[in-house]
Amino acid sequence: MNYDFHDVEGLALDAGTSATIACEFDGNKLSQPDGPHVLSGLTCSGSSAHPIGTAFIFDSFSSSTISNLNAESAATGYIIGNLAPLNGVSFNSLAGLIRLTTHIRLNSDASDEVGPLHLRILFQNCQQVYE
Amino acid sequence: MSTSRRGFHLKRSVQLCLLVFVLILFHTSAFAQGGSGVINPLNFPGANLCQQIKAAIATNASSNPQGLVIDARSATSPQACDVNPFGGATVPGQLLLGAIVLRTTVPIVTPSVNAWQILGTGRGNNVNETGTLIQAVSGFPAGGKVVRLGDGTNPTFGNRIENLAIDCNGIGTIGLYSTDIQEESGGSNLVITSCPGERFGLMAPEAMVPDRYLP
Numbered sequence: 001m002n003y004d005f006h007d008v009e010g011l012a013l014d015a016g017t018s019a020t021i022a023c024e025f026d027g028n029k030l031s032q033p034d035g036p037h038v039l040s041g042l043t044c045s046g047s048s049a050h051p052i053g054t055a056f057i058f059d060s061f062s063s064s065t066i067s068n069l070n071a072e073s074a075a076t077g078y079i080i081g082n083l084a085p086l087n088g089v090s091f092n093s094l095a096g097l098i099r100l101t102t103h104i105r106l107n108s109d110a111s112d113e114v115g116p117l118h119l120r121i122l123f124q125n126c127q128q129v130y131e
Numbered sequence: 132m133s134t135s136r137r138g139f140h141l142k143r144s145v146q147l148c149l150l151v152f153v154l155i156l157f158h159t160s161a162f163a164q165g166g167s168g169v170i171n172p173l174n175f176p177g178a179n180l181c182q183q184i185k186a187a188i189a190t191n192a193s194s195n196p197q198g199l200v201i202d203a204r205s206a207t208s209p210q211a212c213d214v215n216p217f218g219g220a221t222v223p224g225q226l227l228l229g230a231i232v233l234r235t236t237v238p239i240v241t242p243s244v245n246a247w248q249i250l251g252t253g254r255g256n257n258v259n260e261t262g263t264l265i266q267a268v269s270g271f272p273a274g275g276k277v278v279r280l281g282d283g284t285n286p287t288f289g290n291r292i293e294n295l296a297i298d299c300n301g302i303g304t305i306g307l308y309s310t311d312i313q314e315e316s317g318g319s320n321l322v323i324t325s326c327p328g329e330r331f332g333l334m335a336p337e338a339m340v341p342d343r344y345l346p
Contacts, residue, residue: 003312006319015301015325 002036010044012052018075020052026084027060033087035063045072051099060084067092076102077128080121087119096128103128168195172203180233181212184226185219192222204229204252208260217241225250228263228295236270238303240279243287243311249278251295254322263295267303277303277326280318281311289315299326 010022022044027034046052055071057079066089071077077096080086096103104126106118170187177183184201191199199222208231215237216226223245230252241247255264267277277297281287290312297306306323309316 002314003309004317004319005321006317007321008318009322009324010306010326011322011324012327013325015299015327017327020327 004038005040005042006038007041008043010042012046012050014047014050016046016050016052016073018051018053020046021054021057022046022052022071022074023055024057025059025061026057027062033060033062033085035061035089037061037064037066039064039066039069041068043070043072044074045070045098046074048073048099051075054079055100057082058086058089060086061089062087064089065092066090066094069093070095070097071100071103072096072098074100076100076105078104079107080104081107081118085118086121089120090122090124091126092124094123094126098129100128169200169202171205172201173206179212180206180210180231181214181216181235181237181239184216185214188217188220188222188224192220196222198222199224200227201225202227206231208232209234211235212239213237215240217247220245220247223247223289228252230260230262232257232260232264232266234266234268235277236268238272238275238277238279239265240282241287241290243281243283243285243290246281246287246290246316248289249292249295251293253294254320255296255298257296257298257300264298265295266298267300269302271300271302273302274304275302276305276308278307280307280309280316283310285311286313287311287316288313291316292318292321294320296322296324298324301325301327 012020012022044055051073054076055074059082077100078094094104168191170191172183172187175183175186177186180203184203187201188199201224204227206229210231210233212233212235217240220242225248228251251263253262255262257264257266265277277299278292280290299306304327306326
């Protein structure tokens with residue numbers, strides 16, 4: 001499986017709630033992670049009056065490059081491996097610009113003590129800017 | 132130069148001209164039979180643009196088995212949509228949309244087997260109605276996906292959407308959705324707004340099982 005998304009804005013605006021997940025990208029959860037996928041230049045967010053639950057979720061990816069993302073107005077900016085592991089994925093420049101409680105979370109469990117086992121994940125140039 | 136030699140050259144020249152003529156004929160004939168048909172859907176019957184697009188695809192599919200280009204860029208805004216324009220499409224193709232608001236009461240679903248590209252003219256805006264905007268309106272099913280790439284029946288290749296906006300309008304739950312997209316599929320230059328659920332839900336074909344998606 002291979003797909004690509006470039007230069008996409010997902011803006012929940014007033015429709016977002018605390019349960020809303022702005023952008024979710026999943027692979028094959030039943031057997032093994034799949035890819036390659038290329039995602040770049042994506043902004044996914046709620047709004048200041050209606051912050052959402054999660055801006056981005058990535059599940060079950062392999063051999064993929066994910067770069068130049070922006071998460072805003074969400075309780076969690078990025079959940080890496082909500083239900084299934086990632087294998088060989090490079091994350092470059094994950095920004096959290098506005099109103100994120102948590103910038104990046106590995107696995108959905110709040111304690112990070114349970115969840116899928118990831119292999120070879122690289123993070124570079126990730127930053128959260130508080131406003 | 133002798134007369135016989137001059138005659139030989141004349142004969143070769145005539146033969147060469149004939150050969151070029153035959154080649155041009157063959158070339159033209161090949162394109163007429165094998166090229167993609169460029170179709171203006173406004174020339175086809177239908178109460179709205181989506182019905183016209185669907186009619187254009189159905190009418191021209193058999194004569195253009197390699198694929199169609201449906202050029203709807205001359206349609207004026209706004210346009211209503213009450214049928215999936217790709218419903219029953221048996222050929223792949225490309226749908227060109229102009230600067231219009233396409234107000235839909237049904238999900239727009241591209242086929243998995245015969246992939247389509249939906250191409251707009253730019254970032255749509257529901258305030259001043261510039262660019263290309265696909266908007267869910269009253270009557271759209273609650274919890275529906277406004278645009279779905281692939282119909283969930285097969286892996287799909289080359290199914291894309293580019294250069295437009297999708298507005299859930301607080302009605303459609305998911306703006307852009309797929310379980311099927313594979314090589315050459317995806318999207319670019321998109322804005323997706325006002326969706327109460329996830330805007331993207333991308334799963335491998337093997338994973339067509341109830342997931343954690345919001346109702």
